[in-house]
Amino acid sequence: MIIDLGKIKLSKPLILAPMDGYTNIPFRIVIKQMNPDLMFTEFVNSDAIIYTNKKTMGKIQILEEERPVAIQLFGHNPENMAKAAQIVESYGPEVIDLNFGCPSPKVSGHGNGAGLLKNLPLLGEICSKVVKSVKTPVTAKTRIGWDFDTINILETGKRIEDAGVKMITLHPRTKSQKYGGNADWNYIKLLKENVSIPVVGNGDIKSPEDAKRMFSETNCDGVMIGREAVSNPWIFKQTRDYFNTGEYIHEIPFEERQELCLFHFDLSVKYLGEQRAQFEMRKLYQNYFRALPNLKRFKRLVFATTDHKEIRKHIENILNIVNDPGIDFMELEPKVRWGS
Numbered sequence: 289m290i291i292d293l294g295k296i297k298l299s300k301p302l303i304l305a306p307m308d309g310y311t312n313i314p315f316r317i318v319i320k321q322m323n324p325d326l327m328f329t330e331f332v333n334s335d336a337i338i339y340t341n342k343k344t345m346g347k348i349q350i351l352e353e354e355r356p357v358a359i360q361l362f363g364h365n366p367e368n369m370a371k372a373a374q375i376v377e378s379y380g381p382e383v384i385d386l387n388f389g390c391p392s393p394k395v396s397g398h399g400n401g402a403g404l405l406k407n408l409p410l411l412g413e414i415c416s417k418v419v420k421s422v423k424t425p426v427t428a429k430t431r432i433g434w435d436f437d438t439i440n441i442l443e444t445g446k447r448i449e450d451a452g453v454k455m456i457t458l459h460p461r462t463k464s465q466k467y468g469g470n471a472d473w474n475y476i477k478l479l480k481e482n483v484s485i486p487v488v489g490n491g492d493i494k495s496p497e498d499a500k501r502m503f504s505e506t507n508c509d510g511v512m513i514g515r516e517a518v519s520n521p522w523i524f525k526q527t528r529d530y531f532n533t534g535e536y537i538h539e540i541p542f543e544e545r546q547e548l549c550l551f552h553f554d555l556s557v558k559y560l561g562e563q564r565a566q567f568e569m570r571k572l573y574q575n576y577f578r579a580l581p582n583l584k585r586f587k588r589l590v591f592a593t594t595d596h597k598e599i600r601k602h603i604e605n606i607l608n609i610v611n612d613p614g615i616d617f618m619e620l621e622p623k624v625r626w627g628s
């Protein structure tokens with residue numbers, strides 16, 4: 289089934305998942321190099337949008353070069369969600385997505401995210417108010433239920449569909465599972481059989497073969513990739529190559545990893561500022577350079593400076609650094625942590 293989202297039509301799309309703390313502008317531009325079909329922002333709080341919270345407004349900025357992009361909203365007040373959707377619409381996303389899946393107690397404990405799976409009439413009301421308040425296509429992302437005793441994905445799907453939402457993404461775990469156990473793809477198949485809007489499957493795709501298997505086992509219309517995109521940004525290119533040719537490059541060469549890491553670093557400095565860039569990148573070095581032995585030597589040097597030009601030089605020089613045992617004995621103090 290072609291996924292018709294107004295200005296964009298997607299056939300078997302590979303989609304970057306929304307990930308709080310990761311899918312910011314630099315990360316999305318990095319992933320864009322791998323040709324995903326659609327990318328999601330981090331989720332944003334609808335109330336914070338209404339109060340024009342500075343940090344939140346920064347999260348909904350979109351650059352032309354990264355389109356198409358979906359902005360994801362969370363909240364539990366239908367009027368506020370509709371108002372926030374109108375504000376978000378003025379930032380020009382191709383899609384506005386509603387979060388009905390976040391398991392974090394700070395979110396779901398207040399009736400937001402997966403908390404709405406305990407109140408499906410309210411979930412349905414949010415969907416229809418938002419759909420009526422904007423012209424931009426509205427989509428939703430959810431889980432199979434609050435816990436194993438209250439699995440309600442078919443009713444959730446029906447309410448979402450009846451409200452005029454254009455596409456539903458399912459991460460087939462319960463809220464209680466958080467990220468534990470396995471995503472049960474049978475529920476993606478079940479949902480697909482029971483709604484007429486497109487269904488995007490999500491959860492535990494770690495390789496191009498997994499993506500192919502999710503399409504064939506569930507008959508889903510698109511697949512969404514989250515954590516694997518953080519540890520391996522090339523997953524989108526590898527999967528597309530695999531679908532087109534049956535083959536893909538399994539191990540990305542070191543030079544290409546280093547080049548992408550430097551690109552990511554420069555984008556982070558440009559869009560997040562020097563200080564934040566350093567802390568954001570700390571989460572990512574082990575992914576870019578996971579094949580290198582003694583990466584701790586590199587981390588010791590990088591974590592001990594706040595000079596971004598020096599850090600950039602360390603990334604350029606990483607092969608010499610990891611091979612230099614002298615660094616193990618250098619007197620280096622990690623600099624203050626971000627936010628402390």
Ligand SMILES: Cc1cc2nc3c(=O)[nH]c(=O)nc-3n(C[C@H](O)[C@H](O)[C@H](O)COP(=O)(O)O)c2cc1C
Pocket residue numbers: 305306307308309310329330331360387389390429459490491492493512513514515516
């Ligand atoms: C660090 C992190 C942040 C996440 N933030 C969001 C979010 O903001 N909105 C959302 O709908 N899901 C969020 N998720 C869930 C992912 O979008 C996705 O559903 C989940 O990770 C399963 O897919 P995966 O196995 O491909 O990672 C987050 C997941 C992680 C690991």
